[in-house]
Amino acid sequence: MLDDFLVRAGLAGVGTSLAAAPLGCFVVWRRMAYFGDATAHAALLGVALSLAFQGPIMLGVLAAALLMALLVQSLSGRGLAEDTLLGVLAHASLAIGLVAVSFLSGARLDLMGYLFGDILAVTVSDLALIWGGAVAVIALLAWRWQRLLTATLNPDLAQASGISSRTEQLVLTVALALTVAVAIKAVGALLIGALLIIPPAAARPLARTPEAMALITAVFGSLSAIAGLAASFHFDTPTGPTIVCAAAAMFCITALAARVKIKR
Template sequence: MLDDFMVRAGLAGIGTALAAAPLGCFVVWRRMAYFGDATAHAALLGVALSLAFQGPIMLGVLATALIMALMVQGLSGRGLAEDTLLGVLAHAALAIGLVAVSFLSGARMDLMGYLFGDILAVTVFDLGLIWAGAAAVIGLLAWRWQRLLTATLNPDLAQASGISSRAEQMVLTIALALTVAVAIKAVGALLIGALLIIPPAAARPLARTPEAMALITAAIGSGAAIAGLGSSFQFDTPTGPTIVCVAAALFCLTAIAGRLRA
């Protein structure tokens, strides 16, 4: 069954959506959209370093995404507004990655794939990495779910309960780096932020509890991946951007439904 490239692509899209779903909810709740973009843009530098040293792409992406996330966390609150700091680091990392890739012979086609995703070229090995990464992200967030919720929704209660907001932020940082490493093969560095934000934003009007929002987000993300893959195959459009377009269309539908219910 896994010899069929469309089956592999579909499974890769679902695995990516499942990894992004619970984390995306925290990104929306904590207003961390720029944080996700900065980490995703830094992933391109990891691709360049991996190609230069002929190492595993996912390992290089994971390392640079984690370093970027730690840099943002360490530098925030030291004279610059957080959104300014994120903008500087995100664009600098993306520019450095693009410049670094330009020095690598034969890397131009790889660059387009890692910028916008190449889900149709996912191998069985890539599929295993994607699902292993998704399982790690889901397991990490499930383990810390209540503590993360408390630190996110009621910081005063978290402090009174002895929950360290900085430690929970570190958990989200690690999960974000893992998700970026998982998703870069499927949707690319420039579209990972959209995959983290749009499905939970679409699920928000339909959910009454945080757990329900995470489950609805997973369903919307998986549905967008499958529908985007089918639309891309039917209309011969880029797969990663098509998946994001479908997710955006679902967001519009749920936003309208939420307004009608209100």
């Protein structure tokens, strides 16, 4: 079954969506969209380091994304506004990564794949890494779910209950780095932020509980991956951006449906 590249691509898209779904909900609830972008942009620097030292791409991406997330967390609140700090680090890491890749012989041919993904080239070993990463992210967030929810939705109650906001932020940081490492093969460094934000935003008007929102997000993300893959194959368009377009279409539909419901 896995000999068919479309089946492998579909499984990779679903695995990536499942990894991004619960984390994306926290990104939306905590208004961490720019934080996700900064971590994703650092992934390209991880790619350059992996190519330079001939190591596993996913390991380099994971290390760079985790380092960026920890750097942002440690520097925030020290004189610069958080959005300014995130902007500087996001663009600087992306630029450094692009420059570093340009110095590596043979790397330029793969640059578009690292930026926008190459889901059609996913191998069986890539699938194992993607699904392994997805299981790790889901398990990590499930383990800390109630604490993360309390720290996110009611910081005062979290403090009174002895829940450390910094510890829960660290959990999200690790999960975000894992998700970036998982998703870079499927949608690329520049589109990971969209995959983290758009499906949860589409699911939000339909959900009444945080758990329901996470489940609906997983469904929307998976449907976006399958629909985007089918549309890309039919219209011969770039697969990663087409998946994001499918997710954006779902957001438009749910947003319009919510408006119509409010008017009634």
